[in-house]
Amino acid sequence: MGKRTLIIGHRGAAGEAPENTLASFRTAVTQGADAVELDIHLSADGEIVVCHDPTVDRTTDGAGSIALLTVAELKGLDAGSWFDPRYASEKLPLLEEVLALVPAGIMINIEVKCRYSIRLEKRLRQLLATYRRQDGVVVSSFDHKALARLKQAAPSLRIGLLYAADFRRHSLIATSFGSEVYSLHPDHRWLGDEDIADAMRAGLRVYPYTVNGKAEWDALIAAEVSGIITDYPGRLRAVRDRAL
């Protein structure tokens, strides 16, 4: 593990472009992110769609549950105007489109937001195989049971445990997971330097979310954390590169 802290663009570059759109992922890549984070759901017709919420209400001009809408219906929505009218042509991307867009050297953190299903598992594995993305991907979720089932089905998949709680020893949640864990994704507010050092000593990467302030970036970079999930990858890049 190197000492360089990875810059992970949250929902692309959610502070600068409409979250989880191709424009947002393009912005993150252009601004020098080392990785992008995105959220996934399954459409009614079994396609993996990139969106944070289970409904399209907040981030598009439509309404309804992604799970009840087809790709054709989802693709008819405007996913950019809510952020800024100049993004009116943005659509909800399919995971496949993001895999095709993001260069191979940029890691993709796929956060599973929907419930686990065989349909999801099969489509995810199919896409990762088609785009040869097994190595450059880490699949995370707050749903650790879903992650365990994915890992069982695809043992080479890199798994990241997301959590929003404080633990006496963060590294122990990986120990109790039952199969190999690649990374911990803690809420940064409950993460101390000792937790980072302990988890990294145990061979885990530590990718805290969602960190947008300079003071917090400075502290995490000084602690040599593995990566930082941020809405502002460009700003973090400037701060990190000055610290190197």
Ligand code: G3P
């Ligand atoms: O994956 C880190 C972060 O995205 C988790 O929270 O709600 O922004 O998906 P949320």
Ligand code: MG
């Ligand atoms: Mg997320």
